[in-house]
Amino acid sequence: MIKIQLADRVKNLPPYLFAAIDKMKQEAIAKGIDLIDLSIGDPDIPTPLHIVKAMQEAVSKPEHHRYPSYEGMLSFREAVSSWYKRRFDVDLDPKTEVLSLIGSKEGIGHIPLAFINPGDVVLVPSPGYPVYSNATLFAGGQSYSMPLTEENSFLPDFSKISDKILKEVKLMFINYPNNPTSATADEDFYKRVIELALSYNIIVCHDAAYSEIYFDNERPLSFLQINGSKEVGIEFHSLSKTYNMTGWRIGFAVGNRDIIGGLGKIKTNIDSGVFQAIQEAAIVALNTDDSILLDIRNTYQKRRDTLYEGLKKIGLSLNKPKASFYLWVKVPENFNSLGFVSYLLEKAGVLTTPGVGFGQAGEGYIRFALTQSVDRIDEAVYRISKIL
Numbered sequence: 001m002i003k004i005q006l007a008d009r010v011k012n013l014p015p016y017l018f019a020a021i022d023k024m025k026q027e028a029i030a031k032g033i034d035l036i037d038l039s040i041g042d043p044d045i046p047t048p049l050h051i052v053k054a055m056q057e058a059v060s061k062p063e064h065h066r067y068p069s070y071e072g073m074l075s076f077r078e079a080v081s082s083w084y085k086r087r088f089d090v091d092l093d094p095k096t097e098v099l100s101l102i103g104s105k106e107g108i109g110h111i112p113l114a115f116i117n118p119g120d121v122v123l124v125p126s127p128g129y130p131v132y133s134n135a136t137l138f139a140g141g142q143s144y145s146m147p148l149t150e151e152n153s154f155l156p157d158f159s160k161i162s163d164k165i166l167k168e169v170k171l172m173f174i175n176y177p178n179n180p181t182s183a184t185a186d187e188d189f190y191k192r193v194i195e196l197a198l199s200y201n202i203i204v205c206h207d208a209a210y211s212e213i214y215f216d217n218e219r220p221l222s223f224l225q226i227n228g229s230k231e232v233g234i235e236f237h238s239l240s241k242t243y244n245m246t247g248w249r250i251g252f253a254v255g256n257r258d259i260i261g262g263l264g265k266i267k268t269n270i271d272s273g274v275f276q277a278i279q280e281a282a283i284v285a286l287n288t289d290d291s292i293l294l295d296i297r298n299t300y301q302k303r304r305d306t307l308y309e310g311l312k313k314i315g316l317s318l319n320k321p322k323a324s325f326y327l328w329v330k331v332p333e334n335f336n337s338l339g340f341v342s343y344l345l346e347k348a349g350v351l352t353t354p355g356v357g358f359g360q361a362g363e364g365y366i367r368f369a370l371t372q373s374v375d376r377i378d379e380a381v382y383r384i385s386k387i388l
């Protein structure tokens with residue numbers, strides 16, 4: 001037997017908190033508890049049928065059985081470009097400013113490899129999607145956390161980052177509508193981002209995975225709608241949350257052609273693109289008329305209202321989300337986030353996600369996902385009301 005040693009970059013990964021949660025979950029299920037799982041950021045609603053049908057048709061075509069092009073079929077990139085024009089009134093050249101991804105996570109995970117040298121600093125939000133900092137680590141970079149606090153509407157406060165640090169920053173990740181805080185960003189914020197990026201030569205990567213999950217008809221902005229954005233950055237999009245397609249693995253990056261080109265270069269050397277039948281189905285998805293998306297949003301909005309009103313009534317402290325399918329809830333005094341998650345699981349059979357799993361600045365909060373029916377959410381609120 002040889003000695004199997006993990007590389008330092010793997011050994012240095014932060015402890016995976018969600019594995020501990022999963023263990024608690026399995027134990028609860030084994031005990032026969034009727035678990036209400038509000039921890040998962042994965043839609044419970046199936047992919048719309050016309051998208052599934054498009055895939056069924058495409059999968060039988062031999063031309064799709066061969067290697068796809070790494071940057072995506074031109075027809076897919078054209079569909080992205082017209083969707084962007086319709087949705088955001090932003091012009092994108094499908095040939096140079098659009099890149100297909102095997103889910104946006106894939107692009108986020110790979111982009112530091114294209115631009116980060118050992119020791120370069122990457123700004124990451126905390127709490128935040130863990131891939132930003134872990135991908136930075138894999139590329140040999142150093143993450144610098146930007147705390148998202150309630151006082152600052154869960155936006156990073158750039159004035160708190162020293163000039164010395166900013167001079168070492170090569171790239172930054174931002175994410176609105178935000179996971180896990182559900183905060184949204186306005187034009188002023190994006191203008192500040194662009195100003196900062198231009199002054200310190202920072203590549204901006206905006207993760208817009210939740211741009212289409214919004215409430216009360218308040219449509220989130222695209223970073224690319226702001227003047228100057230294309231000089232400094234790109235935006236990641238995903239079909240996963242928009243069309244309930246998390247299992248399909250397709251997303252895209254759009255924006256600055258040199259940044260898109262750099263990411264494409266990494267991808268040619270690592271993967272061979274997205275199965276073309278999936279791209280065909282994605283084209284159909286992107287051309288879907290708004291009524292289907294309206295239904296999806298209405299479903300989440302009803303769940304949001306039920307959970308928000310319910311938790312508020314119990315006396316928990318939280319903001320009403322304008323977008324995303326998460327509620328970011330303060331834990332009561334005398335609890336920390338992991339403690340409150342296990343309390344809710346043990347006493348109420350309700351599973352949530354501890355805020356600290358998204359970074360140190362997430363301590364003091366837990367995240368509820370709206371990925372269960374209104375009835376189950378009602379039941380969860382009822383059970384929690386009995387133990388608090």
Ligand SMILES: *Cc1c(COP(=O)(O)O)cnc(C)c1O
Nearest residue numbers: 103104105129179209238240251
């Ligand atoms: C779900 C999620 C993604 C990844 O989505 P895929 O396209 O399925 O890889 C990216 N960013 C955030 C913040 C997410 O929550």
